[in-house]
Structure formats: structure tokens, C-alpha cells
Amino acid sequence: MDCPICGGTSRRDAPHPEVELFRCMQCGHRFSRIKPGISAEPYDPQYFQKTHRNWFAHPDLALFEQIARRAEREPEPRSLIDVGCGNGNLLRYLAVRLGPKTALVGIDLSANKSTANIEFIRGDVLSAALDRQFSIVVSLATIEHISDVRSFTRRLRSLAKPNGLAIVMTLNDDSLLYRTARLLNRVGISIAFDRLYSRHHLHHFSRSSLSHLLASEGLKPEAVILHNAPFAAIDVPASSPAGAAVLRLGVGALNGLGQLSHKSYLQTVICHREQA
Numbered sequence: 001m002d003c004p005i006c007g008g009t010s011r012r013d014a015p016h017p018e019v020e021l022f023r024c025m026q027c028g029h030r031f032s033r034i035k036p037g038i039s040a041e042p043y044d045p046q047y048f049q050k051t052h053r054n055w056f057a058h059p060d061l062a063l064f065e066q067i068a069r070r071a072e073r074e075p076e077p078r079s080l081i082d083v084g085c086g087n088g089n090l091l092r093y094l095a096v097r098l099g100p101k102t103a104l105v106g107i108d109l110s111a112n113k114s115t116a117n118i119e120f121i122r123g124d125v126l127s128a129a130l131d132r133q134f135s136i137v138v139s140l141a142t143i144e145h146i147s148d149v150r151s152f153t154r155r156l157r158s159l160a161k162p163n164g165l166a167i168v169m170t171l172n173d174d175s176l177l178y179r180t181a182r183l184l185n186r187v188g189i190s191i192a193f194d195r196l197y198s199r200h201h202l203h204h205f206s207r208s209s210l211s212h213l214l215a216s217e218g219l220k221p222e223a224v225i226l227h228n229a230p231f232a233a234i235d236v237p238a239s240s241p242a243g244a245a246v247l248r249l250g251v252g253a254l255n256g257l258g259q260l261s262h263k264s265y266l267q268t269v270i271c272h273r274e275q276a
Contacts, residue, residue, distance in 0.1 A: 004149055005029045005209045014185055018199040029209035030173055034199050041200050043109045048087050051235075058233040059089040063140075063268065066225060067167055068097040070270060071136050074165055078102040079134040081159055083125050084142030086110070091118045105134070125155055133161045140169040140268075144201040153217040160273040166219045169268040171196075172226065173204040176258035177251065177265045191247075207267055219271040226264040228255040 001010045001022055008026025015021075019032035034040055041047070048056050067090070071080060078101060082091050085106030095104055095117040104118045107128060112120035121128060126148075137160045146152045160166050172178070178196060185193035197204065205213075211221045234248050258264045 003027060003029055004031060004203075005213050014182070014193070016197050017194060019197065021197055024209075027209050027212065028206055030197075030204040032197065032199075032202055032204075034202075038199055045110070048110065054235045055229070055233045056087050056089065058230045059093070060227075060229055060233070061093070062230075063169070063225070063227060064090055064093045065097075066268075067138060068094055070165060070167065071098060071102065074135050076101050078136060079105070079132075080136040080138060081105040081107065081130075081134045083137065083139040083156060083159070084108055084145075085112070085120070086141075088112045088118065088120065090138065090140065091120075102136075105132075125159075126151055130159065132159075134159055134164065135161050136165045136167070138167045140167075142170075143168060144170045144203045144205065147202055149203055149213060150217065153213055153219065157218045157273055160219075162273060162275045164273045166214075166271040166273060167268060168210070168214065168219075168271065169266060170203075170205050170210060171201065172263070172265060172267040173206045173209075174263060175265045176261060176263040177254045178204070179263070180254055205267070210267065210269060214269060214271055218274045220274050221269050221271050223270040225268040225270070226259075226262055226266070227268065228259060228265045231255075 003010045003024035003026065006024060006027040008024045010022040010024045013021040013023040013030060018038050019034050021030060021032045023030050071078060080102055085091055085108045088106055091104050091106045105121065106112060106118060107121040107123060107125050109124060111122045114120045137156050139156060143149055143152055156166055181192035181196050207224065214221055231252050234251050255265050
């Protein structure tokens, strides 16, 4: 199978119960296809309220602040769209932080109620009739869920004004957490590997594969923020509170070491749309 990032030859990686996992022999990008008989994860109210409740209940306010500071550098009046806005945590933060001089829009498959300061659109960004452009385009923890990442990246570019700001956050397959999960899987301890490479995520970007994709579609990377999610936001697959606590502590320790070694769990790339 051809790599969706560089077009190189990909081969099957380690076995997984839910997906066929592939790794590009040229650029190292990992991506997966859900196995027959396994359904894709639904993005329904339970996704936000139960399955990933910790993630949405404990937003990354440190990252939100960095996004706000980057946005403030853009000329006024500003407009910003959050693609894959989830339950709108970032937009509600920015509405307070940036004030009324920044028009805020969010689009997601799930429904959100618009407010006086935020326009929410329910729909698929790849097919939604959005004929506007924005000075700032943000997409956090979304691109890894998209099968056709090239079409998604082109859509992000089309939403950005010429020389507009684009901010894309996803997981980091180079992180210490991912590396440890792959190592443990090789010796028969698969719980972390099975979780990280589950049907939940279809793409696992390294720093180089994400930057390559963005640059090849006209979004020029200018800076990378390496960071971790808040400790309280960690979701772990455990059947008991004690088991969950042990796993959460292990993930927290790896994330801390990853921060020190510049191999953090998450990566946020700051880009500008090229003029041409």
C-alpha cells in the first residue's frame, strides 16, 4: 500500500486486534485501516461524555494560551475557525481571551449551540458549504481521525486567507510514550500499543511526516510546540479504579520524561499559508 504522505511503499507493521497497521519504508509514517467487521468509532454524545470524558473535561489551557498569543499577532479584525472543534472548549476560551474583535467559528460532526460570540456549524468540513476564508485556521486532535489526510489538509489551506495562520495539533509517533508502547508490545505487553494504535486514530504522525504533509499542501511550517495533555485528561483502558490509577501514573511518568527529552506525546505545528 502506498504511503498517504510521501507515496512510498508501506508494509504491515505489528499485528493489532482492531486495525491493519502500516508503516512507510521511506518516511516512516504509520497509518491504519480498520479491519472488516470492526466499526469506526462513532462521534456521538457518548464520545464526549463517557468514552473520552477526561479529555474534554480537562482542556489543555496552556496550549489554548499559546494559540491565543499567536492569534494576537495577526492583524485586526481577525477571524478564526476551529476545524473539529469538539465541544467548543477552545472557542469559549478564545471568546474571553481575544474579545469581540476576533470572529469565532467552529465546525464539527457533533452539535453545539451558537452563542452571541461563537458561530457553531454542524457538518463535515470536507463537504460543508463554507465559502469563507479566515485569518486563522486551527485544528486540534482531528487530523489523526481522518482517512484522507491530503484532502483534509487542502481544505485547511482553502479556509485560510493568503499568508493566514494555520495551527495543527496531533499526536507524536516519535514520542517516548509511543516508543515505549511499541517496545513493550514486542515483549508481549500489548495494552498500551493496542490503545494507542486502536481504531480511534487512523494516522500516527512523526514530526517529519506531519511537517512534510503540511508543506506539500501549501501550509509552511514555521514552529513546532512539543507538549503533553494535562495529566487529568488522560484516558486509560482499565477495568478498575486501581488499574486505571497505575496506568495513568505510568503514562504521566513517560510524558514527563518525554518532555525532558523533547519527545513529548503531542505536537502542534504553526504554519502560514503560502501566497501561491
